[in-house]
Amino acid sequence: MSSTNPRRRRTGTAALMAAVLAAPLFVPVPAHAAPCSQLDKKRGNCNLDIRVPGAGGGGGGTGGRGGSGPVLPPPPEGLTPDQANDVAPVPGGPAPQPAAPATADLVAAAQASTEYPTPTVHTAPDGKTYVRVRTSLWIEGFDNVQTQPITVGAQTVQLVATPKSVTWNLGEKTIVCDDAGSKDGKTCNYAYQRSSASRSGGAYQITATITWDVRWTCEGADCDEAGGSLGVNSIPSAPTPLVVSEIQTNTGQ
Incomplete structure (x- = not known):
């Protein structure tokens, strides 16, 4: 039985690590992440807060952050979002004037x-x-x-x-x-x-x-x-x- 060439095994391992490190990091961290001791400490990947594009944040799991801004209510019925922005009061602006009496x-x-x-x-x-x-x-x-x-x-x-x-x-x-x-x-x-x-x-x-x-x-x-x-x-x-x-x-x- 022929023995495996140690140099070839080391070369294969290095290629695998390079492929892993080259892969995108947009992978959600599982709830039970591996301990820091089992990760590449040199890269600092100890329970990183990794976001997936398009995914909303949440209060549980690994403590991932939410979206990039406040969630706006849907526009009034019959209005597009742009039209709703035109009629919406400006925060901190003057109060809307009452309608003229009949x-x-x-x-x-x-x-x-x-x-x-x-x-x-x-x-x-x-x-x-x-x-x-x-x-x-x-x-x-x-x-x-x-x-x-x-x-x-x-x-x-x-x-x-x-x-x-x-x-x-x-x-x-x-x-x-x-x-x-x-x-x-x-x-x-x-x-x-x-x-x-x-x-x-x-x-x-x-x-x-x-x-x-x-x-x-x-x-x-x-x-x-x-x-x-x-x-x-x-x-x-x-x-x-x-x-x-x-x-x-x-x-x-």
């Missing part, structure tokens, strides 16, 4: 804050008139109503109410006048046909109700609309007594 909400606030004058009733003759005598009717408070502007962000809302007519409930009849009336009675008047003697307290309780046409406007880049109508609003006066008497005539014999 214009309708500002209009409702203006409407709730509107103060309408209560009409004040006047007649001539004052407080007492006569059957078939033209009685002048007029009021105070027949004026435009305008709210203070409400500004939020890039929109300013204002409400304007314009008086359109006055409805007079005269006890005997209801009439409508297109303006406030006047003391001379040219635009608003009435002649009673019956006295008020049979009425409670001997007087008619008359009222005047102003009807306003209410509109709103909005100016600014955040306005949903430029303006619109809120319909009409009616405010009555307090009841005012008016005595209507018969004219007494004396006929000679």
Whole structure:
């Protein structure tokens, strides 16, 4: 039996070690790594933290480190990662601004804050008139109503109410006048046909109700609309007594 040439055995061993050392070191270290005494101490391969490209880190095993950065949440539904980066708040940056309120909400606030004058009733003759005598009717408070502007962000809302007519409930009849009336009675008047003697307290309780046409406007880049109508609003006066008497005539014999 022929013996193995020692020089050839040493040469084979050296070739094997060279092949091992030339191989890539991207090999995960097993959980039960060989003791340092069994490794090549000259190369310092004692339980090295060897990473495999593309592999995630973990808290167990040989204590390998994790990935190279924080794990980001998936983008919102319907957005690409680039779009999500565009809308995402910048850490440490200013807080996002609240959304602009709806214009309708500002209009409702203006409407709730509107103060309408209560009409004040006047007649001539004052407080007492006569059957078939033209009685002048007029009021105070027949004026435009305008709210203070409400500004939020890039929109300013204002409400304007314009008086359109006055409805007079005269006890005997209801009439409508297109303006406030006047003391001379040219635009608003009435002649009673019956006295008020049979009425409670001997007087008619008359009222005047102003009807306003209410509109709103909005100016600014955040306005949903430029303006619109809120319909009409009616405010009555307090009841005012008016005595209507018969004219007494004396006929000679």
